């Protein structure tokens with residue numbers, strides 16, 4: 001009776017599984033479909049491949065069951081060959097394999113076999129990383145994510161997490177994010193046409209839909225807001241200035257005043273010393289200063305005539321003001337993004353550049369420029385050097401240095417079209433607010449329970 005039910009139930013279950021798998025396959029994009037087929041091959045071939053790769057272990061001790069059921073005069077059981085258990089997940093770029101370790105088959109053994117696995121699975125690259133006790137994660141990418149251009153279509157919705165800036169994917173197609181909570185300054189370097197503007201477009205598209213982020217820009221490439229890359233984005237900016245050094249000076253001063261007011265009032269208003277402990281809000285927005293063609297504002301002018309002296313004084317002061325923002329702005333919610341083709345000391349003063357914890361560099365022509373953008377250590381990592389990114393296939397690929405971590409990450413940033421960025425800026429322009437006025441409102445709000453503030457001069 002029971003047996004007569006078992007067959008139809010099993011058939012039904014297999015049927016459901018088949019329909020589900022076929023459905024997933026049909027709905028998947030082209031890359032994922034190839035990876036799904038690859039995943040089947042990886043699963044089916046694993047036992048054999050593991051043996052050939054030396055990723056198995058021989059257990060001479062019979063299993064408990066064999067010991068119990070063994071007859072007295074029966075021959076000793078053959079040693080068992082143990083193969084690590086794996087789970088395979090396909091994605092657009094290849095497969096992610098979760099594997100168990102065995103005695104004498106650990107992280108190091110998997111890492112040594114990476115090249116072999118890559119060839120067997122027809123992957124261009126395989127990485128092995130620890131994934132908790134007794135587990136490793138093997139990532140195999142079929143095509144190189146760095147040379148596969150990607151596009152980002154902005155959703156127009158505010159990001160779930162305002163501390164995460166998603167830059168793109170690394171050479172193993174893993175997401176690369178930067179925590180804005182710990183970053184007062186970011187430098188972005190790279191030869192013209194390498195993808196710097198697209199990166200800024202993405203930043204604006206990602207964060208503009210949030211009223212807790214306000215943006216201000218100084219673009220040294222243009223004289224007016226209606227020109228250049230920011231002509232449309234300016235709708236979502238509470239201030240903008242072009243290449244006029246006086247104007248830029250006034251803008252930086254205004255922001256330093258904001259920084260000082262925020263520093264003086266943060267404990268009273270937010271009840272914390274660091275804005276990131278409570279996160280940005282529409283009343284206390286994260287204020288992002290984008291300085292494009294940054295060298296325009298910091299260039300050293302040499303000469304003894306009156307005009308040159310005036311310009312020299314202005315650029316020197318600009319440097320001091322921006323230094324203030326980068327050094328003291330993080331805890332009060334100010335972030336500075338400095339963009340320049342080269343980030344050598346003459347373009348961005350080293351006392352500013354060296355306090356920016358994140359350095360991004362798109363393609364560079366010389367090792368000196370790469371060193372300026374990413375630090376001297378890049379000489380020790382020639383494979384990651386942005387000098388190797390000059391091929392057109394690498395447009396949109398940046399190298400990132402992160403403080404407190406050895407080595408560099410290579411990141412494929414997605415392309416964000418000017419039209420998409422303009423659309424988002426237009427749709428979110430009503431969210432633009434001057435953080436200074438937000439602070440005024442906050443200080444004047446009757447709901448504040450704390451003692452009166454020290455009077456602040458603007």
Ligand SMILES: Nc1ncnc2c1ncn2[C@@H]1O[C@H](COP(=O)(O)OP(=O)(O)OP(=O)(O)O)[C@@H](O)[C@H]1O
Pocket residue numbers: 149150190191192193194195196197198199395396397413414415416
């Ligand atoms: N992430 C990307 N992926 C693919 N293609 C890209 C990417 N970013 C930019 N491009 C291509 O390169 C072109 C130039 O990019 P972009 O304007 O961002 O360069 P740039 O570094 O800002 O140059 P410039 O210094 O002249 O402003 C774009 O029009 C686009 O075709």
